Amino acid sequence: MNEAPKLLLAHHLKTLKLPTVLREYDKVAQQCAAEGLDHVQFLARLVELELIDRERRMIERRIKAAKFPAVKSLDSFDFKAIPSLNKMQVLELARCEWIERRENVIALGPSGTGKTHVALGLGLAACQKGLAVGFTTAAALVHELMEARDQRRLLRLQKQLVSHKLLIIDELGFVPLSKTGAELLFELISQRYERGATLITSNLPFDEWTETFGSERLTGALLDRLTHHVSILEMNGDSYRLGQSRAHKARVAADAQH
Known part of the structure; x- marks a missing residue:
C-alpha cells in the first residue's frame, strides 16, 4: 500500500x-x-x-499557570464539618458568574476551617470554565511586589497580576505587612477593582485588618473597594460577619455602663 x-x-x-x-x-x-x-x-x-x-x-494549562499549591475540588470538601459555611452559596460561586461580573469573595475564619480548600476549589472551577486564575499567599505576593519595585519591573508585574480574571490571595493577616508592602498590596487591589475578581482568605475579622495593614485609613479604603461587590464566606459563624465584631464590642461597652 x-x-x-x-x-x-x-x-x-x-x-x-x-x-x-x-x-x-x-x-x-x-x-x-x-x-x-x-x-x-x-x-x-x-x-x-x-x-x-x-x-x-x-484546562491543564490554566491549572499549571495558576500555580495552585495543590489541586483540590469542592467535591472533596466536608461541608458538614463547617456548619457556619453556606454550602449553597459556595456551589453558586462555583458557577463563576461572580468572576465574569468582576466581584470579590472573602473567606473568613480561624486556621484549619478549610478556607484554602474552598479557595482552591473555586479556583479550579474557574480554570475548568476557561478563565485565567492566579494563586498566591499575601506574604509571597507582597514579597514579589517589593522585589519587582526594587528591580524596576513593578509596572510589568502589576499588569500581569491585573490580567488574571481571578486572583486568589491566601492567608491575609497571618503576617503584619510593612508600610511599603501594605501600600503595594492596596495599589494592586485598587488596580483590580471592577477590572477583575479577587478572592481573599483571612484568619482575622475585618475590624482586625488594621493590625495587618498598620493604618486605619488604608484598611478602610481597602475594605471599601473589596466589599463594594462581595460575597463573604463565614467559616466560623456569625462573629465573622462584616461589622458583627464592631456591634459586639458596642454591646459589651453598653452592658458595662449599666
Missing part, C-alpha cells in the same frame, strides 16, 4: 495542530465502517474527540 497519502495527511494534521485527529482517525474510521456510519458522521465524531481533548489540555 502506498504510504504517501498517510504521510501527507500526518504532515497536514501536525501543521493544523490537530494531534487527536492524527492519533484517532484510523481507529474511528474502522469503528464508523463497522457501524455503517457515513463520512459526515465519521468526521463529526473525529472533530468532537479533538475538541474534548483540546478543552482538557486548555
Whole structure:
C-alpha cells in the first residue's frame, strides 16, 4: 500500500495542530465502517474527540499557570464539618458568574476551617470554565511586589497580576505587612477593582485588618473597594460577619455602663 497519502495527511494534521485527529482517525474510521456510519458522521465524531481533548489540555494549562499549591475540588470538601459555611452559596460561586461580573469573595475564619480548600476549589472551577486564575499567599505576593519595585519591573508585574480574571490571595493577616508592602498590596487591589475578581482568605475579622495593614485609613479604603461587590464566606459563624465584631464590642461597652 502506498504510504504517501498517510504521510501527507500526518504532515497536514501536525501543521493544523490537530494531534487527536492524527492519533484517532484510523481507529474511528474502522469503528464508523463497522457501524455503517457515513463520512459526515465519521468526521463529526473525529472533530468532537479533538475538541474534548483540546478543552482538557486548555484546562491543564490554566491549572499549571495558576500555580495552585495543590489541586483540590469542592467535591472533596466536608461541608458538614463547617456548619457556619453556606454550602449553597459556595456551589453558586462555583458557577463563576461572580468572576465574569468582576466581584470579590472573602473567606473568613480561624486556621484549619478549610478556607484554602474552598479557595482552591473555586479556583479550579474557574480554570475548568476557561478563565485565567492566579494563586498566591499575601506574604509571597507582597514579597514579589517589593522585589519587582526594587528591580524596576513593578509596572510589568502589576499588569500581569491585573490580567488574571481571578486572583486568589491566601492567608491575609497571618503576617503584619510593612508600610511599603501594605501600600503595594492596596495599589494592586485598587488596580483590580471592577477590572477583575479577587478572592481573599483571612484568619482575622475585618475590624482586625488594621493590625495587618498598620493604618486605619488604608484598611478602610481597602475594605471599601473589596466589599463594594462581595460575597463573604463565614467559616466560623456569625462573629465573622462584616461589622458583627464592631456591634459586639458596642454591646459589651453598653452592658458595662449599666
